[in-house]
Amino acid sequence: MRTPSLTVMASFKACRLRSIGVFFILLLCISFSAPAAGVGSIGGQVVDSATTKGIPGVTVRLSKTTLGKITNNNGEFRFRQVPAGQYQILVSLIGYETRTLTVQLKADDSVWLRIELREQVIRTSEVVVSANKRVQAVQDVPLSIAVVDAATISDRGATKLDEVLRYVPGVNVAQGQVNIRGTSGFAYGLGSRTLLMLDNFPMLSADNADMSFDALPMFSVDRIEVVKGPGSALYGTSAVGGVVNVLTKEPSADPEIRLRAFGSAYTQPRYAEWKWTDKLLHGQGVDASYGRLFGSTGIVLAGGMRSDNGYTQFSDSKRFNLYGKCTQVLSPFSQLLIFCQYAYEDRADWINWRSVVQATLPPENTDRSLRVYSGKFSAGAELKNQLSDNSFAILRASVFRTAYNNTASPDSTDYLASTATAYNSEGQYTTFLNPKVALTLGMTLSANSVSSGQSNGNNVQAIGAGYGQVEFSNINDIIVTAGARLDAEKTRGENSSVEFSPKLGIHYKAPTETNIRLSVGRSFRAPSIEERYADIQFAGFRVGHNPDLKPEHGWSFELGAEQTLSISGTVFNLDLSVYQSELYDLIEPQFDVSSTSAQIQFNNVTRARIQGMECDAKTWIICKVLGLESSLNLMQPTDLSTGTTLAFRHNVQWTNRLIYDIGNVELQCDYRYLSRQEQVDDRLVNLGLVADGDIRVPIHVVDLRVLLNTHIASVPCKWTVSCKNIFDYYYVEIPGNLAPIRSVSLQLECTL
Amino acid sequence: MHAIQPRTAAQLVTRCSQFNGPVEYVTRIQAAVTQLTAIRMTLFAASLLAILYGFSGCSGGINPQDYAVKNTIAGRITFIQGAGAEHFPPKDSLIDLRVVAFHDVPKDSNLIVELLSGTAIYTPSTLIDSSFHYQASIDYSIVIPDNQFANGAAHYAYIVVAQQYGPDFTHDWRPVGLFSADSIFTPAAITVQRGESQLNVNIPVDFLHLPPEPYK
Numbered sequence: 001m002r003t004p005s006l007t008v009m010a011s012f013k014a015c016r017l018r019s020i021g022v023f024f025i026l027l028l029c030i031s032f033s034a035p036a037a038g039v040g041s042i043g044g045q046v047v048d049s050a051t052t053k054g055i056p057g058v059t060v061r062l063s064k065t066t067l068g069k070i071t072n073n074n075g076e077f078r079f080r081q082v083p084a085g086q087y088q089i090l091v092s093l094i095g096y097e098t099r100t101l102t103v104q105l106k107a108d109d110s111v112w113l114r115i116e117l118r119e120q121v122i123r124t125s126e127v128v129v130s131a132n133k134r135v136q137a138v139q140d141v142p143l144s145i146a147v148v149d150a151a152t153i154s155d156r157g158a159t160k161l162d163e164v165l166r167y168v169p170g171v172n173v174a175q176g177q178v179n180i181r182g183t184s185g186f187a188y189g190l191g192s193r194t195l196l197m198l199d200n201f202p203m204l205s206a207d208n209a210d211m212s213f214d215a216l217p218m219f220s221v222d223r224i225e226v227v228k229g230p231g232s233a234l235y236g237t238s239a240v241g242g243v244v245n246v247l248t249k250e251p252s253a254d255p256e257i258r259l260r261a262f263g264s265a266y267t268q269p270r271y272a273e274w275k276w277t278d279k280l281l282h283g284q285g286v287d288a289s290y291g292r293l294f295g296s297t298g299i300v301l302a303g304g305m306r307s308d309n310g311y312t313q314f315s316d317s318k319r320f321n322l323y324g325k326c327t328q329v330l331s332p333f334s335q336l337l338i339f340c341q342y343a344y345e346d347r348a349d350w351i352n353w354r355s356v357v358q359a360t361l362p363p364e365n366t367d368r369s370l371r372v373y374s375g376k377f378s379a380g381a382e383l384k385n386q387l388s389d390n391s392f393a394i395l396r397a398s399v400f401r402t403a404y405n406n407t408a409s410p411d412s413t414d415y416l417a418s419t420a421t422a423y424n425s426e427g428q429y430t431t432f433l434n435p436k437v438a439l440t441l442g443m444t445l446s447a448n449s450v451s452s453g454q455s456n457g458n459n460v461q462a463i464g465a466g467y468g469q470v471e472f473s474n475i476n477d478i479i480v481t482a483g484a485r486l487d488a489e490k491t492r493g494e495n496s497s498v499e500f501s502p503k504l505g506i507h508y509k510a511p512t513e514t515n516i517r518l519s520v521g522r523s524f525r526a527p528s529i530e531e532r533y534a535d536i537q538f539a540g541f542r543v544g545h546n547p548d549l550k551p552e553h554g555w556s557f558e559l560g561a562e563q564t565l566s567i568s569g570t571v572f573n574l575d576l577s578v579y580q581s582e583l584y585d586l587i588e589p590q591f592d593v594s595s596t597s598a599q600i601q602f603n604n605v606t607r608a609r610i611q612g613m614e615c616d617a618k619t620w621i622i623c624k625v626l627g628l629e630s631s632l633n634l635m636q637p638t639d640l641s642t643g644t645t646l647a648f649r650h651n652v653q654w655t656n657r658l659i660y661d662i663g664n665v666e667l668q669c670d671y672r673y674l675s676r677q678e679q680v681d682d683r684l685v686n687l688g689l690v691a692d693g694d695i696r697v698p699i700h701v702v703d704l705r706v707l708l709n710t711h712i713a714s715v716p717c718k719w720t721v722s723c724k725n726i727f728d729y730y731y732v733e734i735p736g737n738l739a740p741i742r743s744v745s746l747q748l749e750c751t752l
Numbered sequence: 753m754h755a756i757q758p759r760t761a762a763q764l765v766t767r768c769s770q771f772n773g774p775v776e777y778v779t780r781i782q783a784a785v786t787q788l789t790a791i792r793m794t795l796f797a798a799s800l801l802a803i804l805y806g807f808s809g810c811s812g813g814i815n816p817q818d819y820a821v822k823n824t825i826a827g828r829i830t831f832i833q834g835a836g837a838e839h840f841p842p843k844d845s846l847i848d849l850r851v852v853a854f855h856d857v858p859k860d861s862n863l864i865v866e867l868l869s870g871t872a873i874y875t876p877s878t879l880i881d882s883s884f885h886y887q888a889s890i891d892y893s894i895v896i897p898d899n900q901f902a903n904g905a906a907h908y909a910y911i912v913v914a915q916q917y918g919p920d921f922t923h924d925w926r927p928v929g930l931f932s933a934d935s936i937f938t939p940a941a942i943t944v945q946r947g948e949s950q951l952n953v954n955i956p957v958d959f960l961h962l963p964p965e966p967y968k
Contacts, residue, residue, distance in 0.1 A: 273816040356819045660796055671804055691891065697813050702804050727805055730813035
């Protein structure tokens with residue numbers, strides 16, 4: 001006999017699949033039917049204003065539509081079969097000023113443009129899609145957004161997302177958990193308060209609602225957008241601290257093959273107590289990608305593998321990943337995107353050190369034969385359809401499946417295994433009611449299905465939502481954005497909740513070229529299935545389920561200003577923001593000493609307030625030879641339930657990047673400072689769960705890199721020699737876990 | 753009128769390469785500029801690192817030697833029946849729980865006599881304080897006072913977990929766990945050299961299977 005939860009799951013899946021199918025069929029029908037007006041073509045050449053030479057790789061977008069192109073080697077682009085009408089063309093490339101042009105296209109007409117781009121003194125980014133679910137210049141958005149471009153990712157030799165996010169202003173990462181402006185602490189991976197997306201598809205796991213960094217194809221990433229502040233009005237659950245959207249590269253008109261190989265080695269710790277082997281501890285890896293447009297079809301294929309001995313005993317790992325993306329222009333008015341990704345990891349399993357004196361050794365009772373195997377698979381499809389010359393619709397459907405198990409005996413209390421699948425679908429409609437009013441409507445349907453021994457069998461969490469947003473730019477230099485979203489959540493047919501998340505944003509461009517932004521919004525996070533239904537042994541304690549767990553929620557406010565200044569010929573870009581978050585019913589593990597059934601249970605306990613200020617500055621000194629980026633985040637995160645500082649937060653975060661660029665050689669230096677965490681979870685220490693768990697220090701990490709751009713047999717190549725944590729500074733990010741020690745690496749990246 | 757000066761080394765190289773003089777002259781200039789650039793970059797990197805090193809406090813972060821345990825006996829007490837109040841004695845008979853290390857196997861049930869005579873050391877506070885939640889294990893440590901060392905070493909032949917089960921602090925104690933080399937409660941001895949520690953003195957406690965009381 002089927003259990004009720006299985007029946008609910010099966011019927012939900014069937015119903016959902018049917019609805020998604022109907023949606024796509026309807027949209028496909030609409031896709032092939034042309035809007036009433038005739039069609040024409042828009043093309044042109046993008047040139048450097050100084051050299052008048054064509055610039056390849058420039059992104060050209062028709063702003064009210066879904067259409068986008070990348071210029072070829074001559075800097076040329078062409079949109080064919082474009083419906084007649086008035087369009088705004090957004091032209092952008094990192095290192096150049098973004099330009100917006102208005103074009104009037106008549107039926108059967110052909111427009112050819114010559115667009116000059118000026119080199120930009122400050123390396124600010126181009127356009128973003130994550131703030132309002134459509135393409136916008138970053139300066140027009142009433143939110144704090146940080147963008148990390150592909151060049152920065154490549155320079156840092158990043159193979160995992162956290163290696164990049166640690167240097168984003170206001171963002172910190174602790175053992176896989178992303179913390180934007182103090183909204184998250186550290187909860188052993190459970191319940192991320194930051195939403196992660198890959199090409200606009202949600203990528204949080206269905207069981208723990210956590211991020212799997214190795215499931216992202218980092219070698220194919222074009223840019224990473226980090227939206228700071230509440231995002232639930234558009235994105236729903238988990239977007240409490242913000243949204244991280246990882247956007248992959250588009251296939252280029254000319255075939256592009258990229259290869260990367262790297263090797264790294266850890267240096268020996270300087271304390272004899274921590275030296276546990278005389279062998280060289282090293283890591284290595286290779287990545288490859290291929291992208292090309294074949295007529296109306298574009299493909300991107302990528303894959304990579306890496307292995308690492310780790311710097312502590314019994315912490316080795318092996319990983320590989322495969323990624324494929326296909327874009328297909330179905331008609332002049334619609335485009336289909338399909339992606340598929342798989343990642344696999346085999347690693348040892350321990351988190352905490354034996355003690356601070358033996359920080360590179362696992363606890364004594366660690367079973368060293370134990371391995372953890374995990375696989376992550378995701379696939380999705382997106383159909384963009386231009387319904388008329390001023391409206392478009394997007395349908396998305398995706399699946400994200402995570403599975404892991406360790407090699408303990410299934411009868412053992414150490415045995416862990418879980419298979420979880422997240423199904424997500426979304427329909428979005430955006431229309432320009434007039435040139436200055438944009439309306440976006442949408443609905444989403446999601447289901448998280450988990451099958452694991454530790455959460456009492458099969459569980460399904462279903463979330464349905466509808467959202468709407470309107471942007472007014474009627475008043476001179478002021479853009480007002482208002483929107484709201486209603487989410488209904490039900491888990492295992494037992495408990496349900498409804499969340500209403502409104503938001504308001506105002507952007508004002510002052511005559512002094514100052515961009516002022518103001519935003520206020522509500523956000524929430526529905527408890528993950530594991531938080532509600534976990535039933536496991538943890539360090540000798542019984543963790544029991546709590547089906548009555550409610551969503552946590554909060555309100556956030558931000559006032560910010562951005563200004564570019566020129567002082568004695570030196571250009572500065574400054575961004576200052578103040579923010580406050582009021583958080584309610586935060587979910588925390590609690591100890592119930594009187595209980596004989598469950599001693600640890602997740603409960604809605606914490607009421608918190610986070611007040612802070614963030615200041616970012618960028619400049620190029622001495623004629624583009626010396627560049628400096630600096631960001632300071634000061635905050636006061638208070639647990640109002642206890643009157644103390646929130647645990648696992650750094651009140652001061654200061655990140656700096658210095659670039660010394662002399663032609664083909666570039667020297668880069670990163671310095672990251674985080675103040676000592678004022679609070680950790682005392683229970684970890686008092687109950688003896690983590691030996692020396694209260695030992696922590698301020699964090700000072702310096703990374704140094706030298707990049708050399710050269711040619712090998714006329715193939716452009718980039719050599720990177722890098723030393724991470726060059727001063728071998730020893731610190732912890734979470735209790736009882738020594739953070740990475742000094743390592744030296746050599747990387748070669750070639751583009752064919 | 754001053755000529756416009758090249759602003760970067762790269763521009764200088766470019767300018768030199770446009771010079772129509774002898775090729776060798778241009779090559780020499782280029783080599784000199786390259787050398788100058790390398791020296792400049794090295795100097796820049798060195799001064800930058802020196803500044804950052806000073807800025808980061810030169811402390812190097814966590815130093816295990818600051819936390820090195822000296823003159824200490826430490827370990828973990830594991831409750832064999834596992835976590836949960838139902839696996840422990842009733843609250844009114846679990847008044848105190850301590851680890852006591854004796855130089856020799858005690859002959860008297862009166863602990864105070866042993867302690868006053870300096871032949872035993874013990875955990876300074878009870879193991880069942882406010883942080884005790886009937887968990888499956890507890891870590892403990894005892895710092896060995898200086899007067900315990902004879903000829904640079906302290907010797908302990910009998911180390912137990914002792915439970916105070918009644919109101920009489922002097923007599924109502926019984927051993928509930930013994931540091932033993934085998935399962936038949938043969939006491940295991942340890943010797944700690946001055947300046948060193950014994951960190952893995954782990955003791956199992958089985959409330960259903962207690963070690964014998966040596967003074968009976």
